[in-house]
Amino acid sequence: MKYLSTRGDQSRRQFSDILLEGLAPDGGLYLPEQYPRIDAAALARLRVTWNELGYAELAFQLLSLYIDDVPSEDLKALCQAAYRADVFSDPRIAPVRELESGLHVLGLSNGPTLAFKDMAMQLLGHLFEYELERKNDFLNVLGATSGDTGSAAEYAMRGKSRIQVFMTSPHGRMSPFQQAQMFTLMDPNIHNLSVEGVFDDCQDIVKAVSSDLEFKRAHRIGTVNSINWARMLAQVVYYFAGYFQVTRQDAQYIDVSVPSGNFGNVCAGHVARMMGLPIRRLIVATNENDVLDEFFKTGVYQVREAARTRETSSPS
Secondary structure (H helix, E strand, O other), X not given: OOEEEOOOOOOOEOHHHHHHHOOOOOOOOEEEOOOOOOOHHHHHHHHHHHHHHOHHHHHHHHHOOOOOOOOHHHHHHHHHHHOOOOXXXXXXXXXXXXXXXXEEEEOOOOOOOOOOOHHHHHHHHHHHHHHHHHHOOOEEEEEEOOOHHHHHHHHHHOOOOOEEEEEEEEOOOOOHHHXXXXXXXXXXXXXXXXXXXOHHHHHHHHHHHHHOHHXXXXXXXXXXXXXXXXXXXXHHHHHHHHHHHHOOOOOXXXXXXXXXXXXXXXXXXXXHHHHOOOEEEEEEEOOOOOHHHHHHHHOOOOOOOHHHXXXXXXXX
């Protein structure tokens, strides 16, 4: 499997190359040349995997479709290390709870920071460490957060000797709980940077640095935000896990409603559907801070003013 930039750079890259790089040299996102198609027989096999072997093995089977430059036994070990019962509070990792007939909730808050970002970050931390050991290299992770990405990334990367984390966040605009999660970590490789502004200002810093190819390579800078394909790929897994828990037959279709600000979560659902998972509708649920919803409806991207983001229930 090779990866290409969304902005036209035709350099075909392997997974291990894009894992540590983040954005492509031309500023685009890396995506696979094609999405592997899962037919009815493959979907049935994955259901058996989920039922009999659980989340870590399901993750290994799905990731193997996209990662062919990491030995299978190593990739399996990384998945097993990331999705352990002593890391997540539920042994199912992503359990489903039925609210009423035909309505279910997929639980993605069982990780160490209670954020859905743990689902990808725990794996990302192990992948980063593995690849850095393999290359005898180090990485400076630069991230932007309004709360959940930062704490999930820091808890996944804390204590890893080859990784330094520099996490930007908007000053005074995170929840007290998430701020406490991040700012009380005393690990020497974790660095919190408070920025006067809003989340978009933090994200702009990350994108500007990622677009400066010479600077990024000289200082070994990588990212953990949704611009990293590995994080997106890890999130695809829980759409399959959720599907197998709410259906009994592989021909059944489901609708999925996703609370999403930057659309990274729901994009993983789109990838799962492109692979052949029977999802009929992907419903994006947003609050008053509906920048991307507005963009797709009007074609105009209008960043919200700081005063307006304070009025919403989430500043993302």
